[in-house]
Every structure is written in C-alpha cells, then in structure tokens.
Amino acid sequence: MFRSIMTRTTTTMYHHRQLPNATSSTTKLLDYQNSRRRLYNNRRLKSSQPQSTDSTSSQYHQFPTWPTPVIESYGDYRQEKELERTTFGGKDSPLYEHQDSLPRLPVPTVEETLKRFLPTALPLAESKTEQDELLDALDKFPQQSQQLQERLLHRATNEMADSSYLSLWWNTAGYLDVRDPVVINVSYFLHYADDVHATTNIQRGAAMLTAVANFRKDVCSGQLPPETVGRAPKTTVLDSTPYKYMFHACRIPRRNRDSVRIYDPSLYDHVIVSRKGHFYAVDFVDKETGDALPLETLEASLQEVIRAADLAGPPLLNVGYLTSQHRDDWADARQIMTSTRAGEEALELLQQGAILLCLDDVSPVSRQECGTLFWNGSTTGTTASNRWFDKSIQLFCTDNGKAGLLGEHALMDGMPAVRLSDTITKTTYQSIVESSQKNTSLSNNKSIRPIRNIFQTVLPEFASELKPHVDKAKQEYDQLTSSHELQVQSFQRYGSTYMKQSGFSPDAYVQMAMQLATYRLWDGKCGGTYEATQTRPFLHGRTETTRSVSPASVEFCQAMGVVPFANSTTPKAATANLDLFRNAINTHVIYIKNAAKGFGVDRHFLGLAMLVKDDEQAPDLFQTALYQRSKTWRVSTSHLTHPNFDNWGYGEVVPDGVGLAYGIKPESCVFNVTALKKQGFVEPLCHHLEKALLEIQTMIEMEKAANQERDSTTPPKSRL
Numbered sequence: 001m002f003r004s005i006m007t008r009t010t011t012t013m014y015h016h017r018q019l020p021n022a023t024s025s026t027t028k029l030l031d032y033q034n035s036r037r038r039l040y041n042n043r044r045l046k047s048s049q050p051q052s053t054d055s056t057s058s059q060y061h062q063f064p065t066w067p068t069p070v071i072e073s074y075g076d077y078r079q080e081k082e083l084e085r086t087t088f089g090g091k092d093s094p095l096y097e098h099q100d101s102l103p104r105l106p107v108p109t110v111e112e113t114l115k116r117f118l119p120t121a122l123p124l125a126e127s128k129t130e131q132d133e134l135l136d137a138l139d140k141f142p143q144q145s146q147q148l149q150e151r152l153l154h155r156a157t158n159e160m161a162d163s164s165y166l167s168l169w170w171n172t173a174g175y176l177d178v179r180d181p182v183v184i185n186v187s188y189f190l191h192y193a194d195d196v197h198a199t200t201n202i203q204r205g206a207a208m209l210t211a212v213a214n215f216r217k218d219v220c221s222g223q224l225p226p227e228t229v230g231r232a233p234k235t236t237v238l239d240s241t242p243y244k245y246m247f248h249a250c251r252i253p254r255r256n257r258d259s260v261r262i263y264d265p266s267l268y269d270h271v272i273v274s275r276k277g278h279f280y281a282v283d284f285v286d287k288e289t290g291d292a293l294p295l296e297t298l299e300a301s302l303q304e305v306i307r308a309a310d311l312a313g314p315p316l317l318n319v320g321y322l323t324s325q326h327r328d329d330w331a332d333a334r335q336i337m338t339s340t341r342a343g344e345e346a347l348e349l350l351q352q353g354a355i356l357l358c359l360d361d362v363s364p365v366s367r368q369e370c371g372t373l374f375w376n377g378s379t380t381g382t383t384a385s386n387r388w389f390d391k392s393i394q395l396f397c398t399d400n401g402k403a404g405l406l407g408e409h410a411l412m413d414g415m416p417a418v419r420l421s422d423t424i425t426k427t428t429y430q431s432i433v434e435s436s437q438k439n440t441s442l443s444n445n446k447s448i449r450p451i452r453n454i455f456q457t458v459l460p461e462f463a464s465e466l467k468p469h470v471d472k473a474k475q476e477y478d479q480l481t482s483s484h485e486l487q488v489q490s491f492q493r494y495g496s497t498y499m500k501q502s503g504f505s506p507d508a509y510v511q512m513a514m515q516l517a518t519y520r521l522w523d524g525k526c527g528g529t530y531e532a533t534q535t536r537p538f539l540h541g542r543t544e545t546t547r548s549v550s551p552a553s554v555e556f557c558q559a560m561g562v563v564p565f566a567n568s569t570t571p572k573a574a575t576a577n578l579d580l581f582r583n584a585i586n587t588h589v590i591y592i593k594n595a596a597k598g599f600g601v602d603r604h605f606l607g608l609a610m611l612v613k614d615d616e617q618a619p620d621l622f623q624t625a626l627y628q629r630s631k632t633w634r635v636s637t638s639h640l641t642h643p644n645f646d647n648w649g650y651g652e653v654v655p656d657g658v659g660l661a662y663g664i665k666p667e668s669c670v671f672n673v674t675a676l677k678k679q680g681f682v683e684p685l686c687h688h689l690e691k692a693l694l695e696i697q698t699m700i701e702m703e704k705a706a707n708q709e710r711d712s713t714t715p716p717k718s719r720l
Contacts, residue, residue, distance in 0.1 A: 063087070063220050063266035063290065072252070073260045073411065075171030077241050077540045078163050080262070084222075087264075088244070093222025098237045102539040105164040106598045107156050107607070110142050110149055116594065117601045120547040121630040123526060123554040130626045137621040144619035148608040155611070166603055167540040169610050175410040176258045182251070183324045183389050183477070184484060184651040184674075188414055188661075189374040190405040190421055191367065191647040198401050198429035201359050202306075205397040206298035209271060209357065211427035212395070213285045213292030215420050216247050216354055220265040221290075227419065229537070238536040242412035246420065249392035250351035251408055253323075253331040260392075260411050263352045272353035273302065275309035276361060277318045277385035278456065281349050283449040295432050297449070304451055306359060316459045317466060318385035321473040324480070333469035342458040350454050355393040358386050363400035367488040367647045371672055374404035375649060378481035384474075393417065395424075413542055415534060418642065425644035483678070488647055489671040489686035491693055496641075497666040502700050506664045507639050508585040508592070511548050512556060513696060514660060515584075517688035518635050519557040520564070521681060526554055527634030527657065533595040535603075544600040547630075548637070552587040556580040564691040565698070571706040574699035581696065602631060635660055647672050658685060669693065 064087045073080055084096040118138065125131045156165035175186065198204040218224035224243070228235040248263040270281045282301050284293055292298070322333045338344040350356075360383045364370045374396055377384045387394065387406075394406040405424075407417045459466075496506040511531060519526055529548035535541035559577050561567045568574050594600060605622075612618045621627050634657035640648050641663040649661040649672030658681050659674035671689050675681040 065266050066264040069264050069267055071262050073245070073262065074257065075176050075411070076163075076168050077171070077411075080244055081162075083244060084240075088220065088222035095219070095222045095224045095226055095240050095243060098226055099240060099539065102237070102239055103537070104156065104161070105166060105535060105538040105541055105603075107149075107153055107165065108599050108604050110145055112599065113601055113604045114138055114141060116591070116599070117605075117630075119550050120591075120601065121626050123549055123551055124528060124629050125626050130624075133624050134621075134626040137619070137624050137627070141619050141621045144621075145608055148611045148619075151611045152607045155607075162539075164538060164540040165607055167542065169606070170542055171411060172257065173610070176260075177256070179327045181324050181326060181389075181476075181480060182408060183376050183387075184480060186409045187375075187389060187406050188409065188650040189371070189648060190407075190417070190645055191370050191374055192403045192405070192421065192425050193644045193646050195401065195403070195425075195428050197433075200401055201397045201399050202299050202302050203429050204401040204403050205273075205302050205357055205359060205395075206295055207427060207429040207432055208395055208397065208403060208424050209284045209298050210292040210295060210432050211424040212271070212355055212420070213290075214427070215423045216265070216285070217290045219243050219246060227415065227536070236537050238415075238534075239539055239541055241540055242416045245392055245411040246416060247354045247393070248352055250388075251390040251392070251410055252351075253327050253334055253390070255328050255331050258327055258331075258410070261351055265354070268352045268354070270349075270353055272350055272356045272388070272391070272454070273305045273359060273451075274320070274356060274386045274388070275305050275359045277315045277320060278309045278312055279320070279350055279356075279388065279454045280305050280308065281353060281452040281454055284354070293449075295436055301449065301451060302359065308451065308453065312453065312456060315385075315456065316463055317455075317470045318474065319455055319459070319466070319470060320385045320387050321470055321477055323387065323389040324477040325473045326476070329469070329472070333466060333473070336462050336466050336469070340458070340461050343462060346454050346458045349452070350388065350391075353391075355395060356388055356391040357395045357397065358383070360386055360396060360398045362398055364398060364402055365400075367490060367670070368486065370398075370402050370404065371488055371647050371649055372486050373398070373402075374406060375486060375651075375674070376481045376484070378478075384477065384481075393420070413534065413536075414638075414640065415536070418640065422642065422644070425642075483676055484651065484674060485677045485682050486649065486672065486674045487682040487686050489669075489673065489689050491669040491671070491690055492667070493694065494697060495667045495669055496664045498697070499664075504582075504585055505589055508588040509696075510639070510662060510664055510669060511588055511637070512553060512581060512584050513689065513692040514635065514637060514662075515548060515553045516557050516560055516692040516696075517685060518658070519560075520562050520688045520692075521685050524558075524562045526557065528630050528632050529635040529637060530633040530653075531592065532638040533592055533600070535596065535598055537596075538598060541598075544595040544598065545602040546588070546592045546595045547601060548588060548635070549630075550584065550587045550591070552580070552584040556584045560695070564688075565695055568695055568699050568702075571702050574702040575706065578699050578703055581699075605631075633657060637662065639664070641665060646670070649674060652676070655679075658682070660685075 066087055071080060084099055088096060121134060122131060152165060195204055195207065198207050226240050227238040229238060230236050245260060245262060248265050248268055250261055252259045252261055269283050269285050269287050271284045273280045273282045282305065284298060285291060286293060322330050337347055360373065362373065362383055364373055372378060373383060377387045390408060392408050392412065396404045405417060405421055407414060499506040499509045515526065515529065526549050531546040531548055532543045533546045535544050559567060559580050568577055609618065609622060633653050636653045636657060637660045639662055645663060647670055648663065650659050651674050652659040655676060656679060661672040663670045671686065673682045673685050
C-alpha cells in the first residue's frame with residue numbers, strides 16, 4: 001500500500017562422508033551457537049582493553065563489538081542511532097559522519113499542499129458532482145486541519161526532532177504492520193546483466209560472494225563513503241541509516257506488527273546458501289581480516305552445497321514457504337519452530353547470516369523468465385521452496401549463471417541495494433581470477449570450511465505439528481503467484497540519448513509516454529499514478545510521491561486519443577501535440593523537484609491523517625471520492641537505470657492496477673509490467689508502451705523536418 005522501485009580442494013574427508021544423524025548434527029549446531037556466545041564474550045573483554053596501534057594489527061577489528069549480539073527494531077530508527085556512534089567505525093566513520101548535520105524533513109504549509117494537490121486530483125473527476133464536492137472540502141480544509149497541522153509541527157520539532165516526523169509511521173503503518181505476504185506485495189527484484197566469464201552457478205555465486213564480502217567490510221566498518229547526489233562542488237549527502245539493515249538482518253514475523261533483527265557483524269562470518277529447499281550456513285570471510293575467502297574456497301563450498309542437497313533429497317518440510325504467508329499465520333508457525341531450543345537455534349543461525357544466496361536449479365534465458373523467477377520464485381524446479389523472503393538481501397544464481405537480487409523493503413529502500421549491486425556486477429569472475437594470480441596470498445588457503453544444513457535434523461522435532469502450516473503456506477503461495485503475471489517490454493528503438501538530443505528530460509519523457517499508454521489501456525481514462533522520489537537528503541528520509549497526473553498530462557493524452565497514430569499524422573497535428581507534450585513534461589519536472597525537497601502532497605496528508613484522534617472527525621477532504629481516487633495508485637511507477645541491470649520490478653499496489661518499473665539506457669528502454677492475471681493488463685500495456693514511444697518519436701521527427709524545411713525556404717535577413 002505504501003510504496004514509493006536484487007572446484008578443487010585439498011580436503012576430502014567432508015566431501016565423502018555420510019550426512020550426520022539427527023542427534024550429532026543438532027549437537028554440532030548448538031555447539032556452534034555456544035561458540036558464538038564465547039566469541040562475543042571474549043571480544044567484549046578485548047574491546048574494553050587498550051587497543052594496539054601497530055599498523056600490522058588485524059583490520060577486521062574495525063568491527064567493534066556491539067553492546068549486545070542482536071538488536072531488534074520495531075521501526076524507530078532512533079533506537080539504533082547509537083550504533084552509528086559506537087560501532088560501524090564509531091565517530092570517525094565516513095558512512096555516518098554527516099548524520100547529525102542532515103536537515104529534517106520539512107512540514108509544508110496547508111496552503112502549499114492544497115495548491116499542489118488540486119491539479120493532480122481534478123483531472124480524475126468522473127462528474128461535476130465529484131468536482132464540486134472536492135472544491136467544497138478544500139475550502140473547509142484549512143480550518144478543519146488547523147489543529148492537526150499544529151500537532152504535526154509540534155511532532156516534527158519536539159518528540160521527533162531527532163528524526164523525521166514521518167519515519168516511524170512510515171516504517172510501521174507502511175511496512176511492519178502490513179499483514180499481507182511480503183512476496184509480490186512488498187519486495188522488489190533486480191535482474192543483473194550476464195557475466196560472460198561466469199556461466200555456471202558455482203562461478204557466478206562465488207564471484208557474488210566475493211563482492212558481498214568486500215562491500216560488507218566497508219559497510220560494517222563504516223568506511224564506505226556516504227551516498228551523494230548532484231555534481232561537485234554542490235553535492236548533497238544522503239542519509240545512511242538504511243545500511244544498518246543490509247547485512248546480518250532479517251524480518252521477524254509477529255502478530256500485528258513485525259520486527260527486524262540485526263546481528264553484530266563482528267561475531268558472524270557466514271552466509272546462508274539455499275539449494276532445493278535446503279538451507280546451509282557457509283563461511284565466506286576470513287575470520288581474522290574480514291576479507292572474502294579465496295575464490296577456489298568459495299567455489300568448493302558452493303559445490304559442496306549442491307552435492308549435499310542432491311544427496312539429502314527433498315527436505316522433510318519445505319519451510320521456506322512459510323515466509324510467503326500472511327504475516328500472522330507465519331508468526332504462528334514460527335512459534336512452533338521456536339518451541340524447542342534446537343529449532344530456535346536453527347532459525348537464529350539463518351537470521352544471523354550476512355545474506356542469503358539462492359542456488360536455483362533452473363536455467364532461465366529471457367528477461368521475462370528471470371523476472372518471474374527473481375520476483376516471486378514461481379517457476380519450474382524447486383525454486384519456490386528455495387527462498388526465505390524475510391532476509392534483508394537475497395541473491396539468486398541459476399544453473400546457467402543468471403543472477404539477481406530480492407530486497408526486503410521494511411526498513412531499507414532500494415538505492416542502498418542498488419549500490420551493493422553496483423559492486424556485485426562490477427566484480428566479475430575474471431577480475432577476481434586475475435587479482436588472485438597477482439596476489440598469491442589471496443589463494444593460499446584452499447580448504448573447505450564445513451557447511452551446516454540448518455533445518456535438516458531439527459525438523460523431526462516438530463514436523464507433525466508444523467506440516468499443516470507448511471501445506472497451507474504452499475497452497476496460498478501457489479494461488480498468489482499463479483494469479484499474477486509479469487511481462488517485459490524491451491524497447492530497442494531509442495533511449496535517453498535521443499530524448500536528451502530532442503530537448504527532453506528522459507524520466508519525464510517516459511512518464512508521459514506511460515500516461516498515454518495507460519490512458520489507451522483504460523479506453524480514455526487516466527489512473528492515479530505514483531512515481532517514487534527519494535527524500536534521503538533528510539535525516540531518516542525515505543520517499544515521497546510524485547503525482548504524474550496533471551491537467552497538462554491529461555490534455556496531452558486527450559489530444560493524442562485512444563487510437564495510436566490517429567491524431568498525429570500531419571505536421572500541424574504533430575507540432576500541436578508536442579507543445580502539449582512539452583507542457584506536460586515541464587509540469588512533471590516541477591512536481592518531482594518539489595517532491596525531492598519534501599514538498600509533495602501525500603506524505604503531508606498522511607501525517608495529518610495520522611494525528612486524527614479516535615473521538616475526532618477527520619477533515620471532509622479525506623472522505624471525498626475524488627481524494628480517495630487520486631491516491632489510489634492504479635499505476636505504480638519507479639525509475640532505476642543501471643548499465644549492468646537487465647531489468648527490475650515489483651508488484652502492483654491495488655487490485656485493478658499495474659506495477660510499472662522502468663529503466664532508460666542510452667539506446668533502449670526496459671519496462672517491467674506486473675498485474676493480476678484476471679485483469680488482462682500486462683500484454684496490452686506493453687503494446688501501448690511501444691506504440692506511444694514510437695508515435696512520440698514520429699511527431700518529433702515530423703517537427704524537425706518541418707523546421708528544417710521552413711529554415712531552408714526562409715530568405716536570409718538583410719545585413720543593411
């Protein structure tokens with residue numbers, strides 16, 4: 001509902017041994033957890049002693065030990081603020097050094113918000129009665145909202161002065177309180193471009209783990225530079241809060257409101273690797289330096305995971321399905337799993353992992369196949385049970401080397417995951433091989449560290465009680481995923497280069513093309529449209545809504561008509577339509593700039609609505625049909641362009657709407673369209689997107705030709 005856009009070994013003993021029996025494996029799992037506790041106590045003791053200034057001492061101790069091995073967040077970023085000062089590099093951390101100086105999200109005046117709101121709502125009116133009702137409510141709104149505005153200003157400058165007036169509400173009401181399954185409804189996926197030198201899951205997976213280890217070290221030591229926007233010297237630093245929830249993090253299902261657990265990275269050196277529904281703990285960094293283990297070691301470990309999963313056969317229960325459930329149902333099932341010590345320890349081990357790497361036993365080829373697989377896991381093979389949708393970061397790697405990411409959205413928006421993905425996609429398999437050859441110290445340890453099957457031996461303890469929950473979860477998952485569809489429109493005619501050369505903002509250009517496409521999809525009706533705009537220049541900022549519908553956009557769509565190329569075949573018509581197109585683009589650019597500054601419409605209205613007490617009457621505006629329609633996001637859009645991404649996407653946010661993610665590369669555009677299958681939207685919309693882009697280009701070329709002809713026939717001006 002709230003959205004704003006993923007070998008050889010010198011050791012043969014383990015490779016050939018039989019899988020351990022239940023008792024011995026459970027004992028080893030508990031021993032492992034106990035060793036973690038001892039390590040925590042030892043490091044706490046060491047952290048209280050004077051530290052060596054010897055430059056040769058381990059860099060891994062840039063990860064100070066946390067006050068407690070795990071911290072549970074219920075959506076208030078301030079609760080984890082102390083970690084920025086005492087850990088993650090402490091006060092000298094580049095990543096967090098600007099946090100205290102970031103500005104706070106502003107509270108617009110009521111008058112400013114109403115002025116911006118009205119043009120985005122009126123075009124969606126279906127009758128004069130709706131227009132009159134809205135205008136009457138707007139006249140009353142300043143007086144009806146006066147006390148609410150005072151409360152909001154007080155909240156912003158008092159109890160939330162060290163945060164954002166919105167963040168706690170957004171994190172809870174928008175995410176942690178939502179009971180819908182996170183798959184499709186919340187999570188977003190990224191589809192990476194191929195690594196031509198990593199054509200198997202072992203090669204691609206090992207390369208990705210190497211990149212994750214490097215990025216994790218920078219994040220968890222606080223040495224990663226903060227993100228910025230703009231060009232030097234006028235760059236703006238962005239809020240770094242989300243990075244705390246990237247690694248060793250997992251959403252926890254609870255009745256009514258979930259939480260997110262984050263674990264001390266100085267204590268845990270493993271990732272989780274899944275294969276055919278089995279989940280394994282696999283060490284991936286050197287315990288002393290925090291650097292990635294040698295590539296050969298990682299490849300051997302992943303090979304061992306595949307061998308172990310094949311040998312184990314289907315798991316007793318496919319517990320991964322549980323994470324796709326309604327959140328209260330999953331919370332109930334989790335209670336069963338934590339009813340024994342071994343079950344609780346197994347879940348903790350999974351949650352403590354840095355990330356989850358899913359080795360899927362399929363070989364997709366197309367963007368559409370990969371998109372469906374990475375979005376919700378529904379495809380052939382055993383991929384659906386190979387997910388743990390609560391992990392903050394899930395990476396995917398298929399048998400033929402296709403790769404991607406799925407992000408859990410509760411406390412971290414997409415851009416930090418994009419930055420991680422930038423490192424992953426630039427850390428190619430060949431570059432790691434070449435680096436290892438130059439630095440032999442990186443490959444002087446080729447022994448496999450033991451992998452641990454997390455659930456295999458603990459499931460029998462509660463299998464009979466848990467099985468009905470797993471069966472129900474699988475049935476509901478199948479119903480949910482089979483009721484949706486995804487299609488990709490890969491438009492190869494032109495991209496941002498042509499748009500810029502023609503004098504347009506590429507994002508606004510594509511937004512208006514999408515307005516035209518959805519207008520035609522719905523036979524001459526516009527739908528409320530959301531474009532996610534980040535507000536991370538502000539402390540604890542997340543996103544604001546850019547409303548794409550305006551009087552200018554509607555006028556452009558109406559002039560173009562519902563039939564492609566029907567109203568744009570003459571130079572005169574093309575020029576007239578392009579004037580409307582330019583006006584619509586300029587309007588959109590102004591709105592998106594305001595939204596990025598915290599002066600949108602929807603977050604302010606949300607803040608006011610949240611402060612209406614139970615015994616109070618909400619302002620009339622909030623009850624009007626047109627207000628409700630204007631914030632019903634039939635078109636949920638978000639723009640993300642990266643040279644190493646083939647696609648990305650997410651689900652629709654209302655039953656009669658579409659999810660429309662897009663990227664604009666120099667010579668192409670890619671659209672990922674999702675919707676409920678029964679609506680029949682995705683294929684026609686892909687067609688209309690292509691036609692809209694072609695028609696706009698045709699009009700531009702007609703205007704250019706007319707201008708050139710006019711210039712060639714105009715006599716030169718006299719110099720006298």
